[in-house]
Amino acid sequence: MNAGKSLPGQSVEAARRSLTSRFKSGGVDSAELDARMLAGAVLALDLTGMIAAANRRLTVEESARLEVLAQRRLSGEPVARILGVKEFWGLPLRLSDATLVPRPDTETVVELALDMLRAGGALDRRLRIADLGTGSGAILLALLSELPNAGGFGTDISAAAVDTATGNAARLALSDRATFIACDYASGLSGAFDLIVSNPPYIRSADIASLATEVRDHDPPAALDGGADGLDGYRTLIPQAAAALAPGGALVVEAGLGQSAEIEGLMTAAGLTVAGQPRADLAGIRRAVAGRQLPR
Numbered sequence: 001m002n003a004g005k006s007l008p009g010q011s012v013e014a015a016r017r018s019l020t021s022r023f024k025s026g027g028v029d030s031a032e033l034d035a036r037m038l039a040g041a042v043l044a045l046d047l048t049g050m051i052a053a054a055n056r057r058l059t060v061e062e063s064a065r066l067e068v069l070a071q072r073r074l075s076g077e078p079v080a081r082i083l084g085v086k087e088f089w090g091l092p093l094r095l096s097d098a099t100l101v102p103r104p105d106t107e108t109v110v111e112l113a114l115d116m117l118r119a120g121g122a123l124d125r126r127l128r129i130a131d132l133g134t135g136s137g138a139i140l141l142a143l144l145s146e147l148p149n150a151g152g153f154g155t156d157i158s159a160a161a162v163d164t165a166t167g168n169a170a171r172l173a174l175s176d177r178a179t180f181i182a183c184d185y186a187s188g189l190s191g192a193f194d195l196i197v198s199n200p201p202y203i204r205s206a207d208i209a210s211l212a213t214e215v216r217d218h219d220p221p222a223a224l225d226g227g228a229d230g231l232d233g234y235r236t237l238i239p240q241a242a243a244a245l246a247p248g249g250a251l252v253v254e255a256g257l258g259q260s261a262e263i264e265g266l267m268t269a270a271g272l273t274v275a276g277q278p279r280a281d282l283a284g285i286r287r288a289v290a291g292r293q294l295p296r
Helices: 012-025 031-043 047-052 060-074 079-083 104-119 138-146 159-171 205-210 232-244 260-269
Strands: 085-088 091-094 127-132 150-156 178-182 193-198 245-254 286-292
Touching (some): 060 079, 079 085, 091 159, 104 286, 150 159, 159 178, 193 232, 232 260
Parallel strands (some): 127 193
């Protein structure tokens, strides 16, 4: 009955290999990585430490804790949720039930935002940034880590998400330049911004049931559901952002599959000038769309 489970007295290496095998059998795509991360979390060891401790024997308590985490992963819970932290742009971010798990695709927004600032000759001056629907604070904190002269505001309709982002800013020593506010997109902001970024909900309501278990059952529904066509959030945030941008300021948003052209249309309708081609992610999906508020 216990075949394959991590048992007291089993070596660290044997436990990791056993867990990898169980995850592969359970259909976990990143079985080896997930097994190493969960074992490392239980044993408080990084990769180097696990190699050095390969022959150490698990205690009863360690075996029990590892088994609990293994069952959670086999049930479809993502490793980031189990551990409560996810790296984004090289920054470790704490998560909560109110925040999405930051994904590598979203780093495309950070890349394009930095390029927009570079093209506008704004990288070296003091900048005012807003991140609308900030969640864990991922995009804003990534940008502030690259822009020492910038300060910014992150907004989220969820007060719990605001608390999570505020904590992340504190742990990254960015609290003096990052302020988080509970409001709907830009509705609680004032003044003009040099850069506005956003990763709004963009999944079509009818498509949510077919999402991967890790997303459908563990990410907050309000952060996923973009309405019938997935564009409800953009219809709200783009006009707000256009009104809040300083002359020459840029808006960069994340887009879902096949949505970039419609988002560009919403930007144009709000008086923004579409800035070049959308930026593709590593899968070739047009993931980040940019517009600029030209000086009047």
